Amino acid sequence: MPEHASVWLILVAVLAPVTAGVATMWLPRSAVALRVAVAICGPLTAFFCILASLSVGGLDRTPNGEIGWLPSLNINLAFLTDGLGAFFGLLVSGIGAMIVLYARGYFGKEGPTSKEDLARFYPLLGFFMTAMVGLVLADYTLLTLLFWEMTSISSFFLIGWDRYDKKAVKLGMQAFFTTGLGGLALLGGILLFGDTTGVWRWSTMLESLGAIHWSSGGVLWAFVLMFIGAAAKSAQWPAHYWLPGAMAAPTPVSAFLHSATMVKAGVFLTGRLLPGFMMVDQWAAVIVPFGAVTMLIGGVLALNQHDLKRIFAYTTVSQLGLLMTMYGLAGYSYKGAPAIDFDITQIANHAFYKAPLFIAAGAIGHVASRQLPELFGAFHKHKMICVTMLLAGYALAAGPGTISFPAKELFLYAVYHAAEEAPWLWLVMAMTVATAMCNVAIFIRLLTTLMGWRFGMKAEPHGHDDHDDHHHEHHHEHGVMAAMIWLPGLLIVSLQYVGGLIPPVWDALFLPFETNANYFSMDKGVPSLWYAITHPSLPLLMSFLAIGGGVLLGISKVARREHHDIHDKIYPLAYFLSVTGGGKVFRLVQTGNFKHYMLFVLGFFLLTFGWAALPDDAMRRLVALSPGSGYGVGLLLGMITCFTALAIPFTKVRVIRVVFLGACGFSVVGIYLVYQAPDLALTQLMFEIISVILFVIVLRLLPKEKMLKQALVGRVGRVAIAASVGLAVGWMTLTAASSDPEVRVGETLAQHSYGNYAYGDDGKKLKDAEGNYVQGMDTALDTARGAGGDNIVNVILVDFRALDTYGEIAVLGLAAIGVWSLLPRRRRGRPDLNPGPHRTLVSDGPNANPHIAEGGAA
Amino acid sequence: MSSMLLRTAMRLLFPLTLLFGVYMTIKGHNEPGGGFIGGLILATALALYRMAAGPGSLWDIIPVHPRVLVTVGLGFATLTALGPMLLGLPVLTSWTGDVPLPFGESVHLATALVFDLGVVFVVIGVSIGMITRLSEECEDLDDPTPLSDDSAEADRAAGEGGAA
């Protein structure tokens, strides 16, 4: 059956990259070409598997088969190859293949380090590609999350590529923590969504759009949480700081994860949510502001950088903001349809010029420098690299002739249309134009610097060079392999111009994937270059305004020196707060002083006990005086007990203390006698004796205590707490003891202690004619068996509840072992008589008297 | 403390106390008494004996490390626990019955007595072990000869406990 075939196909597509990547680990270090060959199999397999499954199942919104994995967690292996997913899958695997080649050129051939790097790089890359392909194709919401977190992990490892470089490590942590936080928000959102609607699959969501109550609070908050996740991943303001930081990673990674694919995961998720969640009223209100601000901030900051990678990182941020805004606009409608069109084209457009930009940046950093001011006139030395960079830069500037131009047009149209519904979007329009100007300006600066045209200004000494790719020696290869460092970029960027100059090709390639076909894309494809000219409109004016302004800005002196991004302080501050501040808070509780601990515990007890007991009026209506409280002996013994107990704290002489302790014990023995418990009395008596002996011995071993006068307040507090706790416990005892249960287990035990007999109503045993006791079968134990003893307590100990006694003697033995282990026999004489650890575990030592060898002497 | 008086007193009382302890243990199943009480009486007697006769004197009576007593006692208990299992009964199932004595009499016995015996051993071993160990520490205080302080060795031993 094709469905099931295709789910396996997709599974292969997902697993192929990591498999190939891991496979390279077993290749010999020297086999570089082979390594590349094996590694590239992964993305290619993925690419073609996805194509194949499309040819089988087509671009349908219904999942194709399912492989059970963790049903009780709502995680199964099912994949959704609709336009969005399939497009992303192809994008990732396609560019992935290019990156594999580029990495070969980037890390080079010679030198142990480069081989080392290549060997390390491909497995991680494969892991990431698997994660990414899975993320975009997963159908189960939680499966998406699973791959989502996998991408975070792989990006963490790739950013921390230069291990042993503290800064890179720190930046890796920053990125991981930020995206991880987002991931947790996403998790919360998914769970909340599933919990409120019962939807655990994207396909289910798409099918039951009408059924779901989109305006319910649960859905709203689920959406907010998920958007937080998406925003953190896609570097939306104010969480965008991690993306420029992520440039610590080697350039192939920046080109792949941090421009083309992973950072788009958030955009992708928004696209996934779009069909349903745009019915949430707050959709646009939540997304558009963040998107627009991000767009503008990214553009402006990009203008203020010198390091090429940082420049492009900030333009990425800006572009991501634009994409988010684009999806946000779908919350508004124009002519009855959501104001969104050609989202796939927008995404593809960005990928197709941003990856080449990074590739070129890495390449130029390889052979020359990555600081723009240092590259003055570099064009004449490194032609191909600069050509690649400039072609891509032109697309960045959305110049006519690239697909980027109509894309920007379409975006402006969308804003323009939506603005009719929500006038405040004119602001967004203005921000867009400003951003576009920044982009153009950046291109102009690239152009002028690389070509070496100076308009009355000279190259400045560049700031600190951070993360130059200097550790790679500038070895110059020749032949095709040398081209690997720019060729992939050129290939990718060429798509820009194909799309820009021959729109039908572009439509043929990408129109099928368009998930939001609303205006143009309904019938005709992307607007050609002429469309704009022939249909003059405000957006057109805007774009020309942007281009013109951008050129001026580019050649002007404005914002030419490097500025730091204030947001870089966010993570360190958060870290500081959680680590230091958190530690302070924690240490407020965990003071290390036992007295405080006691206070906490007792306070908790009093609080909860009071809360539980005081409202319990049944507890307050206690039998005022249980019968027989006037019993003389009892009263006397009770008074003695209380007196001796109370006396203990007030005696200063330790011996007398012990005496009182003993006296208290003996009076307790008396109480036992009143309660008709001879065994108890005897046992307690003996234990009293032994304990007192122990006390006397130990007191000799302890240092003399210094009489510490405690402050009056302290004393009063102590007394108050002690009194209230004692009161609580006593009260509790009385309550429990006076609630007389109808049936007590003890009675049955008494009955069966010797044998089981029938009892008359008078409670006496029944006798038959011969005067033998009648055996009763009618008791709870329904057996005539007895334990054959008259001393019920003893019988309980050794038979009915023998397990207690068993454990009890175990405790006793343990106590002794503990004492022996804690207090090993110290040996007379010089330590070097020590037999040493390896002779015996417990050595009795060279002691004259063998029996003082109590446990484990050293 | 170990005066002449105490020593003579002990010489007289000691056997009696031992007998009393044993008696208490045996009759425990039917009358006040039992393993704990019996064991404690014996332990107290032995402790007092040590106080009277001085360090090392106990070795003449119990020539084993108290550890052994504890092990044996728990072993007895374990036997009574596991015995029934061999017969397919739940753990700790006891058996009671009348055992005929040679003189035609018969005495009522229960396997629980074995359990009690184990209790006695444990109690004696524990009490004696602790008391002797601690009182030795006291005697070390009086003894002038230097001790190899164990704390250094202990810290090395617990080294990784401390590894910071």
Next chain:
Amino acid sequence: MSMPPMHDLIALLIVIPLVAGLLSLAVINSRFWSRAIGVSSIVLTLGLALGLLLQLTAQGGAVLVSEMGDWKAPFGIVLVYDSLSGILITAAMVAALAAYLHSFSSLDPNVERRYFHPLLQFLLVGVNLSFATGDLFNLFVGYEVMLMASYALLTIGSGKAQLRQAYKYVLLNVLAGTMLLMSAGMTYGMFGTLNMADLARIICEIEADPSRQLPAGFTALSVMMLLVFAVKGAFFPLWFWLPDTYYTLPIAIGGLFGGLLTKVGVYTIVRLFPGVFASDGMGGSSEVIAVVLAVAAGITMFLGVLGAVSQHRVRKILAVHVISQVGYMAAGIAVAVWVDRGAVLEGQVTGRTIAAFAIGGCVFHMVHNIIVKCALFLCCGLMEKHAGTDDLDKLGGLLKRDVFLAVLLFISAMSLVGFPPLSGFGGKIVIIQAGWSNLWVLSIVGLLTGALTLLSMLKIWSYGFWNPDQAPVARQPSHVKATNRPAYLGVAILVAVALFLGFGSEAVYEIAFNAGDQIADRTAYIQAVLGPEGIAHLDGPALADPAAMTQPATPPTTQPAEVLP
């Protein structure tokens, strides 16, 4: 000589380690024999526990009961082995095995010969008894066995660092133990029984019958109980004994403690509270208990993880982390107590109640934590072997020294953080999802806690493994790997189990949810212990019909007890 029925083998879970302890006391002078006995006892117990667990799971979550001394409940003591006890005992034994193996290479002989082997076995006796017993007072005894052994292990070797802190642990636990003793006694005074099933029966009957009322002071009693187990489980604000002591222990013992001991407290709360000591009946206590638990859970989670992040020694990070993880479990229980026990979970195909769902997640999280926490401690031990310290300032470059260890630690750390699909994920999402509908604050706190957990784990990883090697620290010669094979084996076992918990969690979840169902609705447990008629006169369809007597949940304990000739 006949083979006892399967359900009577439960007792062996306690007797085997005890016998092993005695044997190793007997051969105390031979390290080889002590270790041999120890390993074989743990392996035997593990095998038995696992076998019984699979058996009862095959019967759809049966409840196995063994009547000690052949005296019927509630008159004698019963050992109960159901999904809850079973899965926990099994996990505990795995952790014990790993830690014990680790001790072979990490424990100093001077410490080892101070009765380490017997003490460890007795500790397991206590733990298993506490997990398996069905009697309240016997639970106290089990606790005491466990605690006594843990006191001795806590001070074993009596290093200065240990002795500086040990007294706090001992005193707080003694206080809690005494309170447990009293509350057990008072429970007898109130209900005339000590058997947990009997107790549950009585309380359920009162709950089912609006005319009857729970005895006066019931709420106060349950609060006292909660205090006791919260101390043992290290909830806020009763956790103090834990962070001060665990980092001082020899690492193998630290791993065992960190994995096991707190879970015993949590287990007891799960066993005793939902529906029993947190009852909805007249004069019931569920409101109070729910609020206390919820507040405690939230603060425990968050404050615990704050403490962990702020620490600067690996041992301390891990030790404090134990607390914040306990918070998750507490959250699960809080949800289960908070919601109406009948409420069914939205958006789940299975018609499982929220309470059962939350408890299931809690149980899963417990199992995960026993394994992973132990693994992390043991990894820390190996890091110390390499670096000679666990101070993050002095660590570094371990990735270069030992890739295998790095992999082990990273997997364990990410499992703790709960990255899907590793083991921490399963428990976390269930608890959070169960929380959303009613205690959403806890869910939020849980998510934040997850983030900070990630941060603390990243601290260990980055500073320990990635940062450049800190020169000044004296390094052991790097044949650590060769000399510590047992330690690596132990950690590897744990990590393998953790991976299984992650990727194969379906199998574990079946058991965990069985446990959840049986806690949320105690009928099966009660009938298994007291016999089918035990709860017959408690109305309700599931109970009234005689079919309930023959359902698999009642093991063949109702056969007439044979008397010896």
Next chain:
Amino acid sequence: MTLIVSVCVAVIFGTSIYLMLGRELKSVAMGVFLLGHAANLCILAQSGSPLVVGDDGDIEGIKRPPILGQGEPKDAPLNLLVDPLPQALILTAIVISFGVMAFLLTLLVKTARSQGTLDLDELAQNADAHDGPVTVPVQSEDDENRTTHGPMPDRGNDPERGEPA
């Protein structure tokens, strides 16, 4: 009688708490010792009053001990026995608390020996001195130096480092 015992429980428990709140471990230990008595009495009270009280509230006698004497007294009605179960529980409790007590005392000896004091505050200060709080300065892009310790003792002779002292 129940009331009397409850009062005793209250007093003993309160006293022991008072002692445990003291600032010397020795007094805390005494508190623990008393704690055991309180617990035992509390359980004892649960076996109901040992007194046989007539309808008019005056005491007619005392219940019989839980021992079925041989022969004749076997006929005695069981409901006149005091409940034996709590007594058994207490017996177990006594033994256990004895064990705990003995260990605690030994621990005290050991602690005093290795720490040189039993004063809670001094002990806490010791602990702080040896692994003191950690202070972490803000990290920003610029400064490379990571977390630094606050006041720390000389690591060299710190027993916690594991060197033989």
